[in-house]
Amino acid sequence: MTLKELIGQMTVAEKAKFTEGINAWETPALERLGIPSVRVADGPHGVRKQNDTEDTTPEAAGTVTSVCFPSASALAASFNRGVFATLGETLAKECKALDVDMILGPAINIKRSPLCGRNFEYVSEDPYLTGELATAYVKGVQRHNVGVSVKHFAANNQEKRRMTISAVIDERTLREIYLSAFEAVVKGADPDSLMCSYNGINGVFSSQNKKLLTDILRDEWGYKGFVMSDWGAVHERPLGVAAGLDLGMPSSGGKDAKDVEEAVLNGTLDESLLDAAVENILKKVDKYKGIPLLHEGEEAGDQARKIKPQFNRSDDHKIARKIASECMVLLKNEGMLPLSTSEKIVFIGEYAKKPRFQGAGSSHIEAFRISSPLAAARHFADVRYKKGFGVNDEKLDEKLADEAVLAARKASVAVVFAGLPDEYESEGFDRDGLSLPEAQNELIARICRVQPNTVVCLQNGSPVTMPWINDVNAVLECYLAGEAGGEACAKILFGKTNPSGKLAETFPLKLSDTPCRENFPGRAKTVEYREAIFVGYRYYDKVSMNVLFPFGHGLSYTNFSYSDLRINNKVDEVEVNFKLKNSGSCSGAEVAQVYVGKPVGQVHRAVRELKGFEKIYLEPGEEREITITLDKRAFSYYSAGEGDWVVEPGSYHISVGSSSRDLRLRGVVTLDTNGGSVKLHKADELPTYFFGDPAVVSDEEFATLLCAPIPEADYKPGEKFTLFNSLEDVKNTRFGRVFYRIAKLACKGHTLLGSKKMFETNVLETQMRNYFTWSGGRVTEDTAKALLGLFNNEDIEKNLKIVASAGIDLVKGRLTKK
Numbered sequence: 001m002t003l004k005e006l007i008g009q010m011t012v013a014e015k016a017k018f019t020e021g022i023n024a025w026e027t028p029a030l031e032r033l034g035i036p037s038v039r040v041a042d043g044p045h046g047v048r049k050q051n052d053t054e055d056t057t058p059e060a061a062g063t064v065t066s067v068c069f070p071s072a073s074a075l076a077a078s079f080n081r082g083v084f085a086t087l088g089e090t091l092a093k094e095c096k097a098l099d100v101d102m103i104l105g106p107a108i109n110i111k112r113s114p115l116c117g118r119n120f121e122y123v124s125e126d127p128y129l130t131g132e133l134a135t136a137y138v139k140g141v142q143r144h145n146v147g148v149s150v151k152h153f154a155a156n157n158q159e160k161r162r163m164t165i166s167a168v169i170d171e172r173t174l175r176e177i178y179l180s181a182f183e184a185v186v187k188g189a190d191p192d193s194l195m196c197s198y199n200g201i202n203g204v205f206s207s208q209n210k211k212l213l214t215d216i217l218r219d220e221w222g223y224k225g226f227v228m229s230d231w232g233a234v235h236e237r238p239l240g241v242a243a244g245l246d247l248g249m250p251s252s253g254g255k256d257a258k259d260v261e262e263a264v265l266n267g268t269l270d271e272s273l274l275d276a277a278v279e280n281i282l283k284k285v286d287k288y289k290g291i292p293l294l295h296e297g298e299e300a301g302d303q304a305r306k307i308k309p310q311f312n313r314s315d316d317h318k319i320a321r322k323i324a325s326e327c328m329v330l331l332k333n334e335g336m337l338p339l340s341t342s343e344k345i346v347f348i349g350e351y352a353k354k355p356r357f358q359g360a361g362s363s364h365i366e367a368f369r370i371s372s373p374l375a376a377a378r379h380f381a382d383v384r385y386k387k388g389f390g391v392n393d394e395k396l397d398e399k400l401a402d403e404a405v406l407a408a409r410k411a412s413v414a415v416v417f418a419g420l421p422d423e424y425e426s427e428g429f430d431r432d433g434l435s436l437p438e439a440q441n442e443l444i445a446r447i448c449r450v451q452p453n454t455v456v457c458l459q460n461g462s463p464v465t466m467p468w469i470n471d472v473n474a475v476l477e478c479y480l481a482g483e484a485g486g487e488a489c490a491k492i493l494f495g496k497t498n499p500s501g502k503l504a505e506t507f508p509l510k511l512s513d514t515p516c517r518e519n520f521p522g523r524a525k526t527v528e529y530r531e532a533i534f535v536g537y538r539y540y541d542k543v544s545m546n547v548l549f550p551f552g553h554g555l556s557y558t559n560f561s562y563s564d565l566r567i568n569n570k571v572d573e574v575e576v577n578f579k580l581k582n583s584g585s586c587s588g589a590e591v592a593q594v595y596v597g598k599p600v601g602q603v604h605r606a607v608r609e610l611k612g613f614e615k616i617y618l619e620p621g622e623e624r625e626i627t628i629t630l631d632k633r634a635f636s637y638y639s640a641g642e643g644d645w646v647v648e649p650g651s652y653h654i655s656v657g658s659s660s661r662d663l664r665l666r667g668v669v670t671l672d673t674n675g676g677s678v679k680l681h682k683a684d685e686l687p688t689y690f691f692g693d694p695a696v697v698s699d700e701e702f703a704t705l706l707c708a709p710i711p712e713a714d715y716k717p718g719e720k721f722t723l724f725n726s727l728e729d730v731k732n733t734r735f736g737r738v739f740y741r742i743a744k745l746a747c748k749g750h751t752l753l754g755s756k757k758m759f760e761t762n763v764l765e766t767q768m769r770n771y772f773t774w775s776g777g778r779v780t781e782d783t784a785k786a787l788l789g790l791f792n793n794e795d796i797e798k799n800l801k802i803v804a805s806a807g808i809d810l811v812k813g814r815l816t817k818k
Ligand code: BGC
Pocket: 042, 104, 151, 230, 231, 362
């Protein structure tokens, strides 16, 4: 039987059921036709298999222990496709052994602002790097017949109001910056599924955005897998089916399936669209589990489905260590590193003992074996320890600080372990600033006054400011390095491993330097991406701004020299050849980076953009000839006028180097094309984008770039709310204010997936519809509708009674039932 024939045997109701999960983690099964369900589990840097599949509330968190690998910001710093492939393969084996068919990752949203709470889970500020690394991860996982869900498609670049906000983005920026990594993964690795984001793009929620899910994803990119929603991102399910959202997650308790069934029966949803969604899902169900009716008469079925891989957590822990040692970035070194075992060394800061090795939220792993830098370092040398400050301390404890300063004075080198506490960066909310807790900055400053040989090791998921940078000898950015990060860190500190990580994001000098400083996290309804394509280093280079550490930066214990650049213009591609030599005295790896720029042209451009990179391991004295090939896309921009990528004719600058600001070789290639004939804008229509500072763009110019009026950013007084709004949206209405306060109080004391604040933001910022679809019947649709009526000042008496009978007293402002 073919898949189409199988679907032909299903009733509309049965098909509709396939458009939503049956619980928090499984797709529906249909016994009558022998269709099994498929199980998904969170990633991306470890398998978070949740024991309880039935509980769809976000607080259901009981998870199976597994190996916690470095999180994505760390992984990205490896600049190594092989690392992502290894991680993918290892995760796939763990998934198989745990009966998980699909891992929810990688997460590849672009780091628009260093304040995004979830940046630790995202790869980079650069779409090319993100696409390359994510493609390797996806191939690695899928090689073992386990699926991925590449997320969050698209433009989920902040946590604040992530479930309701609409990102206002011009077409070119959307394509070049926010979609192109997804495009690369779809075209390069054929991911089994994609997860749509919560937010909207230009006024249409991703979960029902046809342009995104069908026109671009399927029609332009040729996508063959299925699309699932982020958890609770569904709004109107029939519209989602029509737009290309195949599976809504988690279960809505049957409401969504009922809506889809009704829509087909009353003719508002074309049945062929429902069939297409079911087909997309069942293709993958068959791939992982096998649907017997599709294989009648076949002998053994697909062997790949039957292989139970070997899985050993201790071995995977070693892989986690090896990966972590490729991810750490030596930001500064004036000679103190590597440490000599004969030094009198003191480690300071509780992070030395209790490392922060992962971020909070849905990626939170019940780690198998956590190694601390202190314990690991004691294998190499006699290291003393002083607490100095606790991992969550805001203010210095003077006694602890004095002890640490004294110990630092007596030692010959002080290594301070600093980092961001869990409540500083997490899924669910954004960061307040770029600083480390004051206690840490203050203690580092005091230590530097007595000890010139001070080294700082950082454990954080995204950039921090370093007010003490000129006073310390060395800084090792360990990122959130996974459960084996402590061992990797100790090996680097003592020179057993030569650091080779490079920053996949810029570390700005201060928050007020960042490109979206004026427009992050936006207003009530929208967030305007006014800086357009000038994200990360594209911005800092455009305005020639000094940064703390540039994109691509990372030191080594050896030196590398670059020479003999040759640029070979072949018809369809450009070959960049150069020689790389390890001119130092120890073996090590360098990430050679190739940037392309076009100083003169018809459109606004970044000064340079990463278009190629290779990590190369060399023995001392060894020299190798490197070739990096640039295809047409490396020279293109997305022309919104033409609806296509175009290569402008003319001269392009090619630079090769060790970071975006340490360029060692430069050359020019001239391309003779006829692209770029349709011009949307002239330079004098977009003066800031061409010649100015794109962090500050006028309304008029932004509207010109958008080719549309700027949408309303705030709610008007008296504007009617819907169940797709959140409590955050209604909190200024008469009853919204009361309920917001009650809800906030009720959240107190709840921790969710490693974070205290995330539970609260989930409740206050989720669309109100999720109160009844998520609560497993605890909140009914009628109660949610009555609440909404009150927020809209409608039928007050009647609605107060309905909510009161559900235990919500909005007159006295309290809950009467749990
Ligand atoms: C997150 C996703 C995650 C899902 C399931 C959502 O809140 O945004 O990344 O995969 O929950 O836990």
